[in-house]
Amino acid sequence: MDIRSRRPLSEVSAPRVELEVTAEGTTLSESDKRRRIWTIYFIGFIDLFGVSMMIPFFPRIAANVGASLTAAGLIGSLYGALQVVSSPVIGKLSDVYGRRNLLLLCYLAPCVGYFMMSRADSVLLLVLSRILPGILKHGQSISKAYLTDITSDKDRRSVLGLFNALSSLGFIFGPLLSGYLADIDPSLKLSILFGSVVFGSNLFIVLFFLPPLKTRYSSSDHSQEKLFSLRSIIDSLNIFxxxxxxxxxxxxxxxxxxxxxxxxxxxxxxxxxxxxxxxxxxxxxxxxxxxxxxxxxxxxxxxxxxxxxxxxxxxxxxxxxxxxxxxxxxxxxxxxxxxxxxxxxxxxxxxxxxxxxxxxxxxxxxxxxxxxxxxxxxxxxxxxxxxxxxxxxxxxxxxxxxxxxxxxxxxxxxxxxxxxxxxxxxxxxxxxxxxxx
CATH class of the missing domain: 1.20.1250.20 (MFS general substrate transporter like domains)
Structure with missing residues (x-):
């Protein structure tokens, strides 16, 4: 072997562990792609499971802190308005900073928000507990974006359909558990606290079981972590x-x-x-x-x-x-x-x-x-x-x-x-x- 043909050690880089994913999603091995897809399926189910633990009982939660029916309705409208405004922005930020990074934020927000709700003893604290999830809780949308990145056009409708199906199961089981916990604690604080734990488990799953994703049109999630800046976030507010x-x-x-x-x-x-x-x-x-x-x-x-x-x-x-x-x-x-x-x-x-x-x-x-x-x-x-x-x-x-x-x-x-x-x-x-x- 010719020693002169060797590259200096400074030019030799460690093997890359991140996989490049094309728009057709063909460069991932089938086993890796399948593992990622089922991880997204699971966190989608957990997401709606946690949501459905709170939604049916929110009027009672509001009444427990002294809110009227009108006030409860306005709080719900506030959450919806925040979702309308923030959904495109969070989606655009996921295009810039990566799906995994935004998923972490999307599940950190309801984890903190539900914990605040479980401790709320006034209407003001209840309102504050809904603001953070209203702005950042878009786990379903970002999960769908992640799935579109790793699937082909041919398989996309099937994959997204199964994602919706498995996520919908959360709406079946969530209220059942929440109702059982409500019998134990009529104040519903235990139910809401458990909902916080549910979203915390999704945060854990994304952090440790969902690998960083790199596409041909963006940097890897790890490299994007250094790119967060106030200016780029403000630019993302202009969704159009x-x-x-x-x-x-x-x-x-x-x-x-x-x-x-x-x-x-x-x-x-x-x-x-x-x-x-x-x-x-x-x-x-x-x-x-x-x-x-x-x-x-x-x-x-x-x-x-x-x-x-x-x-x-x-x-x-x-x-x-x-x-x-x-x-x-x-x-x-x-x-x-x-x-x-x-x-x-x-x-x-x-x-x-x-x-x-x-x-x-x-x-x-x-x-x-x-x-x-x-x-x-x-x-x-x-x-x-x-x-x-x-x-x-x-x-x-x-x-x-x-x-x-x-x-x-x-x-x-x-x-x-x-x-x-x-x-x-x-x-x-x-x-x-x-x-x-």
Whole structure:
């Protein structure tokens, strides 16, 4: 061996342990990719498990510190407003600083916030306990962005569908445990404290079991830790800088209308059961539990059903029509059994539309904008949750069935806009191609 051909020791670097992930997610070994995906699945489940321990009991928590029903509603609205504003910003920061770093913040915030809530003895402390999670708790969105980084376009809908399905299971088991803890401690402090521990466990899992991720359009998570600066964070507040929102406006509008329609129906659902069938709280709980189960199952089928569609627009059209029909049939149902049966196709349509619309958004955007894109989509959903209850309240003055018809109409308007916009794009693209020739 020629000694002169050897490189000096100063030029010899240690083997790199971080893996580069392309947009197609093909450079990770299958075993490593599978391990990362299932880690994200697990923290997604734990995330919604912790959330569902608090949501059903928040009015009681607020009442325990002396808050009125109006004050409790305003605190909930404050949390929603913070989510709308911060979701795109946190998503964009994850594009800059890495998914893992932002996931750590996303689970540190509710861990601290829930602990503060468990110690709150005044309305002011309760409000403060909701501010930090309202700004930083976007674990679901960042987890989806992480999954899109390590999966191919072919597998993405299947992976995201299973993520939604497993995460939804948290809404089934979380309230059960919280209810049991509420029997032990009626003040609910034990339930909320346990919720803090739940989010702390997610923080531990991300820190020790989710490896740093490096993509071809960003630095590794470890190298990004040195790049945090106030200026770059302020720049990220301008979520539209470099983000091609105009190219995605039609999809964002359609997604907003679809989410708005579904949330309106869910807000109206307890009133629909009460006025039409005079059901009690036990019946409502059973129906909602059934809906949670079929929603999880429906989300798990997204990948399989997507394999029958080469064009996602066709899939969105079909499931939007199915959603509209389900909304109308559930509104005119003459029995609880028929109403419950209508929930099955409705859950199937909702789960598939959620994944399809996200896939369309990702196709329109750039690879280095995925976090911001998912964040903007999540902000639109949060905005729908803020506005829908007020619209439902006004519509219910004219009858609960009016809400159902309105929801179906919004769904059909959404799919009409989507089809019209895509046909216009095809015509423009064809004209441009003809001119180039």
């Amino acid at each position: 800088k470099g983000l091609h929102v105009r190219e995605m406006f039609d999809i964002l509008l359609v997604r907003f209308l679809l989410v708005f329609a579904v949330i309106m129906f869910r807000s109206n659902f307890p009133v629909l059961l009460d006025k039409h069938f005079h059901s009690d709280g036990s019946t409502l709980g059973k129906v909602l539990s059934f809906n949670g189960i079929i929603s999880a199952i429906s989300a798990a089928t997204c990948g399989y059903l997507s394999s029958f569609y080469s064009n996602p627009i066709t899939q969105v059209t079909h499931f939007s029509i199915l959603l509209a029909i389900s909304l109308i049939l559930s509104t005119i149902s003459t029995s609880i059994l028929l109403l419950v049966l209508c929930l099955v196709p409705m859950a199937l349509a909702t789960a598939n539309l959620r994944i399809c619309m996200l896939s369309l958004l990702l196709q329109r955007g750039r690879e280095n904008e995925r976090g911001a894109i998912i964040g903007v989509g999540a902000a639109m959903a949060s905005l729908s949750r803020m506005i829908a209850p007020g619209i439902v309240g006004v519509a219910q003055e004219y009858g609960s069935e009016v809400v159902g018809y309105l929801c179906a109409g919004l769904t059909l308007v959404a799919v009409t806009i989507l089809i019209g916009c895509f046909r216009s794009r095809e015509i423009v693209s064809k004209d441009k191609t003809d001119k180039d020739r």
